[in-house]
Amino acid sequence: xxxxxxxxxxxxxxxxxxxxxxxxxxxxxxxxxxxxxxxxxxxxxxxxxxxxxxxxxxxxxxxxxxxxxxxxxxxxxxxxxxxxxxxxxxxxxxxxx
Ligand SMILES: [Zn+2]
Numbered sequence: 001x002x003x004x005x006x007x008x009x010x011x012x013x014x015x016x017x018x019x020x021x022x023x024x025x026x027x028x029x030x031x032x033x034x035x036x037x038x039x040x041x042x043x044x045x046x047x048x049x050x051x052x053x054x055x056x057x058x059x060x061x062x063x064x065x066x067x068x069x070x071x072x073x074x075x076x077x078x079x080x081x082x083x084x085x086x087x088x089x090x091x092x093x094x095x096x097x
Contacts, residue, residue, distance in 0.1 A: 006095060012074035013096040019070050027063045031056065 037044060038052045070079050075094035083090055087097030 009074045010096060016070055016072070016074065020067065023063060023066050023070070027059060030059055034059070085095055 021036060034052055034056050037047055038049060040047070042048055068079065073080055073089040073091060073094060073096070075089060076092035078089070078091040081090060084096060088095055
């Protein structure tokens with residue numbers, strides 16, 4: 001593999017990791033807000049609890065779909081999973097960091 005390709009993989013992975021961290025932060029923030037609205041429906045406007053539950057399920061669904069698309073190895077395009085120990089792809093062994 002050429003040096004440029006290896007660098008491109010590392011750069012691509014960095015972008016994917018940043019996007020993933022951003023998505024986790026946004027999802028957690030939205031979840032906290034939804035739980036807050038669920039517990040204190042009087043806090044904002046009257047929101048039906050069924051709508052809040054639906055919003056939570058939708059949010060989790062969007063996060064799962066986003067992760068399935070984003071969290072892939074730039075080299076082999078396979079899902080990275082939770083364990084990317086030593087900064088390498090667990091599937092193809094490409095250096096990611
Ligand atoms: Zn890979």
